[in-house]
Amino acid sequence: MKHTKIFFIFIIILMYGFVFNSCTHSDPEKQQLKEHTREQNKIKSKVNISLRAAHVAYNVNRYDLAVDKYNIAINAGWLDGIDLYKYADSLENEGKTEESRIYFQRAYNELQKFYPNHSFIQVLESRGYRQSL
16 A cells, blocks of 8 residues: 555656646747857866967957857857957958958857847947947
């Protein structure tokens, strides 16, 4: 008798979980954002040293070093809008204006998605960048 009660309680708990899990409707956009964040966290752990070196080089105006280090992270798949902006700015300061425009646009798109109130967006908009489809 005791085992029967435990069995029924277990079945009720399973059914309860099944009903509530099947009734939740997740927003596909939120799901995509979670997946993107999960992927970026995996990449960041692999390129963390390069990103730190890039930030230091950028902050002391060593754009040549910053370009090299940001390039490692970006080639690994790192797509953070702030870092893309700094990479594009470093490219521009190195005289690579055509390439910098591509990365400024990518930075703008990423910032719009994940940092919609960031001050870099205003800077980029004042320079003529807009959301691309």
